[in-house]
Amino acid sequence: MKRTFDAIVVGAGPAGSSAALTMARAGLSVALVERGSFPGEKNMFGGVLHRMTALEDVFPDFWNQAPLERHIVKKGLTFITEESSFNVNFDTEHNDTPPYNGYTVSRPKFDRWLAEEAVKAGATLLTHSTVDDVIKKEGRVVGVSLLRDGAELLAPIVIAADGVLSFTAAKAGLKRPQFDPSEVAVGIKALVEMPHDVINDRFGLVCEQGASNEIVGCTSGVRGGSFIYTNYDSLSLGMVLHLSSLNSSGKTPYDLLNEFMKQPQIAKLLRGGRLLEYSAHLVPEGGYNMIPQLFDDGIMVAGDAAGFCIVTGINLEGINQATQSGVFAGKAAIQAHEQRDFSKASLAVYKKMLENSFVLKDLKLYRKTPKMLHNDRIYSQYSDLVCSMMEDVYRIDGAPKETMTKLVLRNVKEKVGLKNMLADVYGGWRAL
Amino acid sequence: MNINLDEIFDYTSFNVDREPHIKLNEEICKTCDQRACTNCCPARCYTWDEESQKMTFVHDGCLECGTCYVVCGNNAFTRWRYPRGGFGVSYRMT
Incomplete structure (x- = not known):
C-alpha cells in the first residue's frame, strides 16, 4: 500500500501535532503517524505543562479548550534528608488569572486533544502505526515505511517528532543511533x-x-x-x-x-x-550540546527528538519547546511547498526560526547547566547541609547560641567543605 | 504506598504483543561486566541469574522507555524497536 501526502509527521505528541496542525491549517495534506492506539497512549512526563505561546494565536483561550488538570500558582523547591526537609515556596495571585503560567496535565488526554485539533484542521491521523524506516531517493528523504504491513507513506517533507530516541532521525542519518x-x-x-x-x-x-x-x-x-x-x-x-x-x-x-x-x-x-x-x-538532558543535525533534504527534527529540553533543577521544560519547534517545522514546510523546494538549503529556515526564538536561545544560555548538574555534591550533601543548618537555627535547648556566621561556617565545613562550597556557588552562578 | 513490580499489570495496562520488540544476544550478556540493564530498567524486565550465568529478558511489562537501549554498553540487542502499532504499554491517566 502506498499513500502520498504533502507532509508526513512521525509522532503525535506535542511537537508532531503542533506541526501537523500548522500545516493542515495552511491547506497541506498531512499524515500524522502515531504508534499508539491513540495519541498520548505512549506518552508520559512529570506533569507540568508550561505556557505554550506558540499555540496562543490558534487557541486564544487555550485554558478553556484544552483538557487541563490545574493551573500552577505555587512553586516549591525542597531540600530533603531521611528525616527532615527544608522547603522554599513561591505562591502568587499573579498566576491565578489567565493566561496562566503553567498547568498540570494528563498526557493521554492532552495529547489526544491536540492531535484531534490537528485532525479538525484537516490532518490525517494514522494510529497503530510504528514507523520502520525512512524511504530515501537520490539521497533525499521522501517518505517512511510502517512496521505493520510494510505500507509506504510518501511526501516531500518528513518531520521527525518521534521522541527522545528518534529512530526516524537516526535512520535518516541526522544523528548517531547511540546515546551517551x-x-x-x-x-x-x-x-x-x-x-x-x-x-x-x-x-x-x-x-x-x-x-x-x-x-x-x-x-x-x-x-x-x-x-x-x-x-x-x-x-x-x-x-x-x-x-x-x-x-x-x-x-x-x-x-x-x-x-x-x-x-x-x-x-x-x-x-x-x-x-x-x-x-x-x-x-x-544533555542540553545544547546534544542537539542533532536539525534538517536535511526532505526532513526536519522537532521536540524531544531534537533534544529540546531544559533542565535547570528549578524549571523543567520541554513541551513548550516541542510545541514551538513543531510550529516552526510546520511553517518551514509550508514555505518549502510555496517555493517547491524541499532541499536542505530551503529547510535551513527552520533552524533560523529556532535560533531567533526562545528554543535555541534558552538552550544556548543554559548550555553549561547540564555539566554543572553533574556535581554529585548537589544530590548527596547539600540537602544534609541545609537541613542540619536549619535544625541548629531553630533548636533552643539551653546551650548558649553561636553567631549565625559561625553556625553556617561550622555546618559548611562539616557537611561540604568550604572550598567545595565556594567552587559550587561559583559554578552554579556561571551555569544559571 | 509502595510500588511492587510483581503487580505492575494491576496498575499499568498493556496490550502484549506475542512478537517481542526487543531481542537479546544472551551470549554477549554473559561476558558483560556491568549489566546496567538489570538495575536501571524501571520495569525490572532484565534479571541475571548468577548460578546459571543466564540473562532473562521478559518484554511483557516493558514501559518502552529506552533505558536499556541507552545503558547497554555492549550493544547486546539483535533487535530494539518499538512494538508494532497498537501493542505494548497503554497509559490511560498519566
Missing part, C-alpha cells in the same frame, strides 16, 4: 489517586489552583531529583535519575522511589492515596 548515558535521564512516576478537597487542604490550594514541587536530596546520592505535582484529583509523584549515575550506583529506580515515598514528610502528603498508574520515560 550521561546525557539521558530516566523519569519514573506514580500517579496517586486522592480526593480533590484533600489535595487542596494538604497543599494549601483552592478550586483548581495547583502546586508543583521539585525535591533534591532524596535519591541516595544518585544524580537526579523528585517531583510532586497536583492534578485535579490525583498526585503525580516521581523521580528523574541520570542514567550514568544510576548505573554506577547499582540502585534501582523503583527502590529509590519507594524509599522517597516512605520519607516521613512525603508519606504525610501521600497518606490515604492509592496507586493508579506507574510509568517511565527517558528525558534528553
Whole structure:
C-alpha cells in the first residue's frame, strides 16, 4: 500500500501535532503517524505543562479548550534528608488569572486533544502505526515505511517528532543511533489517586489552583531529583535519575522511589492515596550540546527528538519547546511547498526560526547547566547541609547560641567543605 | 504506598504483543561486566541469574522507555524497536 501526502509527521505528541496542525491549517495534506492506539497512549512526563505561546494565536483561550488538570500558582523547591526537609515556596495571585503560567496535565488526554485539533484542521491521523524506516531517493528523504504491513507513506517533507530516541532521525542519518548515558535521564512516576478537597487542604490550594514541587536530596546520592505535582484529583509523584549515575550506583529506580515515598514528610502528603498508574520515560538532558543535525533534504527534527529540553533543577521544560519547534517545522514546510523546494538549503529556515526564538536561545544560555548538574555534591550533601543548618537555627535547648556566621561556617565545613562550597556557588552562578 | 513490580499489570495496562520488540544476544550478556540493564530498567524486565550465568529478558511489562537501549554498553540487542502499532504499554491517566 502506498499513500502520498504533502507532509508526513512521525509522532503525535506535542511537537508532531503542533506541526501537523500548522500545516493542515495552511491547506497541506498531512499524515500524522502515531504508534499508539491513540495519541498520548505512549506518552508520559512529570506533569507540568508550561505556557505554550506558540499555540496562543490558534487557541486564544487555550485554558478553556484544552483538557487541563490545574493551573500552577505555587512553586516549591525542597531540600530533603531521611528525616527532615527544608522547603522554599513561591505562591502568587499573579498566576491565578489567565493566561496562566503553567498547568498540570494528563498526557493521554492532552495529547489526544491536540492531535484531534490537528485532525479538525484537516490532518490525517494514522494510529497503530510504528514507523520502520525512512524511504530515501537520490539521497533525499521522501517518505517512511510502517512496521505493520510494510505500507509506504510518501511526501516531500518528513518531520521527525518521534521522541527522545528518534529512530526516524537516526535512520535518516541526522544523528548517531547511540546515546551517551550521561546525557539521558530516566523519569519514573506514580500517579496517586486522592480526593480533590484533600489535595487542596494538604497543599494549601483552592478550586483548581495547583502546586508543583521539585525535591533534591532524596535519591541516595544518585544524580537526579523528585517531583510532586497536583492534578485535579490525583498526585503525580516521581523521580528523574541520570542514567550514568544510576548505573554506577547499582540502585534501582523503583527502590529509590519507594524509599522517597516512605520519607516521613512525603508519606504525610501521600497518606490515604492509592496507586493508579506507574510509568517511565527517558528525558534528553544533555542540553545544547546534544542537539542533532536539525534538517536535511526532505526532513526536519522537532521536540524531544531534537533534544529540546531544559533542565535547570528549578524549571523543567520541554513541551513548550516541542510545541514551538513543531510550529516552526510546520511553517518551514509550508514555505518549502510555496517555493517547491524541499532541499536542505530551503529547510535551513527552520533552524533560523529556532535560533531567533526562545528554543535555541534558552538552550544556548543554559548550555553549561547540564555539566554543572553533574556535581554529585548537589544530590548527596547539600540537602544534609541545609537541613542540619536549619535544625541548629531553630533548636533552643539551653546551650548558649553561636553567631549565625559561625553556625553556617561550622555546618559548611562539616557537611561540604568550604572550598567545595565556594567552587559550587561559583559554578552554579556561571551555569544559571 | 509502595510500588511492587510483581503487580505492575494491576496498575499499568498493556496490550502484549506475542512478537517481542526487543531481542537479546544472551551470549554477549554473559561476558558483560556491568549489566546496567538489570538495575536501571524501571520495569525490572532484565534479571541475571548468577548460578546459571543466564540473562532473562521478559518484554511483557516493558514501559518502552529506552533505558536499556541507552545503558547497554555492549550493544547486546539483535533487535530494539518499538512494538508494532497498537501493542505494548497503554497509559490511560498519566
